[in-house]
Amino acid sequence: MKKVMSGNEAVASAVKLARVGVVSVYPITPQTTIIEKLSEMKAQGELSADIIRVESEHSAMAGAFGAAAAGVRAFTATASQGLLYMHEMVWWVAGSRMPLVMVVATRAVGAPWNIWNENTDFTQLRDAGWIMGFAMNPQEALDMTLQSFRISEDSRVFLPMMVGMDGFILSHTKVPVNVPDESTVDSFLPLRNQPYVIDPEDPVGMGNMFQPQDYMRLRHSIELAIKSSHDVIREVGRDYNSKVYHEIDYSTLNVPYKVDDAEYVVVSMGAWSGDLMEAVDSLREKGLNVGMLRIRYLRPWAEDEIRKALRGRKVLVLDRATSLGRGGPLHLEIASTVRGDVEALWGTVTGIGGVSVGKGELEGLIMEFVEGSKSEPERRFWYYPERVRRVELRTPREVE
Amino acid sequence: MLEVRFHGRGGQGVVTMANLLGEAAAYDDLYSAAFPIYGAERRGAEIESYCRISPHPIRVTSPITEPDVVVVIDPTLMSVNNPTVGLKKNGIVVLNSPHPVELSWRTFVVDATTVASEHGLIRSGWPMVNVVMLGALVKAIGTVRLESLEAAVREEFPEKIAETNVKAMRVAYDRTKEVVRVAA
Amino acid sequence: MAMRQLGMALGKDVAMVVVAGCSSVIQGMGPKDSYNYPVVNTAFASGPPVAAGMARAYKARNRDVTVVVWAGDGGTADIGFGSMSGAAERNEDMIYLCVDNEAYMNSGGQRSGSTPVSARTSTTPEGKRENKKALPFIMIAHNVPYVATASVGYPMDYVDKLKKAKEIKGFRYLQVLTPDPYGWLFDPSKTAEVAKIAVQTCYWPLIEFQEGKLTVSNESLHCLKGNTRRPLTDFTSIQGRFKGITEENLKSLQTYIDSLWDRIRSMM
Structure with a gap:
């Protein structure tokens, strides 16, 4: 049944359907409405999960970890400063090989304060040992949250999984979302499976001091x-398509759009891929052979899919995130994947801190790439939409 | 695709308006995407929200800069800023105003503040005109049915508040008039 | 020592959360543990919320398990203080055991919030300038179901308090003074004796707080009157960490102890 709901409400619905045992959360914009919705469900007796309203994000992840270790499905959600504050526990959970699920409603990182969308909070965790999916719309946020429990709990994976979605742009946009019924989800999502349960019946110890050779x-x-998760994700995706919902293809990690005959391919992740598809269609009408590759999984990184989609093309990578001093993280990842295999490779950082980049601006950017890559096949730069170009801002260097 | 932009002040329920329109569209088997612009959520601050409606899935996510319809629920906003910025040439303005206002677009006017007061739709001393103005919008655009909007309102609010709003919305629908332009 | 007694006192159906501290080294290396209890080791500030998550998971699974957080004084008074306070305020179901050896002993004996005034540590070679943080009072102020202090010098009292704590639901706080011969600088064979003298000199009050009432344990009753206390120098002179303590500093330590007992009397 389709219901009009926001990305955050879609995630809350998924948490309910996944029969999560413990939700451990601390509020932060723009994630807060997830936990408000869950609290409302709980108050109305619709949600069986216990909710721990902890006193910090560090504790939010710790609470989810404890619950998961003691044998139930656990969930948390956060963003930005909250994700940074829980950083230590994010790594701890992965090192403990403990399946659990977190949703990140992405947001820029301070200083200065900024509540708007940017993906850097999410991308900076790509070394932490998590499975990392990123949704393009509220439907995917729901679908991927449901799938993440199964991926995370697969014995070939046994790692935590986070699902990212653009703050406000997805978290607060209401669109029709297909919400599967309980029995459908139950047929897809088996009972909790985990590598070990902390329980007096089987007194195991976890996380104690390891000798260097054991640690390595x-x-x-x-x-x-993470390597074996590629197949698991595709398998889970196919099963989700056949049992739960088929209108979005989950049989691949990443999503090509009009790539087959394309001379130019734009790589993106998240919500603005929708605007980009519009730009691609419009440029194709004008005779430009352009396509798009949407990264849905940052970890695992599907080198095979990416090489296949980009080989021999001219590639423009859009990053709504930064690896300051090295441009955008997607560009870095793509560059290390397709080295020597592409005709041109540009990486651009834009849409930072809530700056909107619409279809028109994307078309302009693609045209700049088409023209510029003729003489300059490799380039890394920040793209300023008009609003940014107009700003005069003194940086600390200029204040001197 | 129809793009509607709502203008009001924080606390007047502008975000709810966009959401309700989106939900109403779903009853008419249309796709919708409703979202607010965030940042200035203080009570009294100017605030915008958006709703796109289309017979096809909506892929665009950026804020609406060239709307087909502009809805202004706080009459004082017309004089302090320019809610019609970017409005398409053949666009429509729907205004909460006690008197006709002549603009360069097709303009629909209703005295929503009076309608809200007549129905006792007052919250913390403010007349709540958001749902009332949706009646005017539907009259102006006809894209979604009044019944669908009523269903969305009943879904959103507790029964008593919903019924009062539905009544007021119908009254606003009836009282909404297109301003016939005198000047060329 | 505190660990062995814990096993004796709590019996079956216990799961432990051990926060980084000396005990995560004591457990031994590698995949096998020396405890009989299941153990989750976790990062410093996360012991109480991990335990809260576990307790709630056991409840959801209908398992009757007592979750015990084992933390040092650094993990309790300093880096983990916020999360402990949060768990206490929410009255999460756990026993929080603070093993107080009055410094960061795991990393080589640096000062903690629980180090007493004038004690030398590797980061206060001139002697600490500030008083020991009065954690038991802070926990009493949280109005949790049970707060108690113990000393490894009086194992029966310690075991009794653990047993009592196990029978209560909600957040239970127990702080046990555990003299560390390497940090406090005394002969390891005298550990129990030092732990006893800490109580006899009234430096470390043995108290219990339950159902809103504060009581002084038998071993500490003599401290209620100033003139029946064993002299403080009996405690300071047997430890190297107080070596060379000035008259003035000794006086300020005594003033701190007197203020503890004034407070206890006023709360009784």
């Missing part, structure tokens, strides 16, 4: 688990 092997096991 354990870290490598995470690398291998």
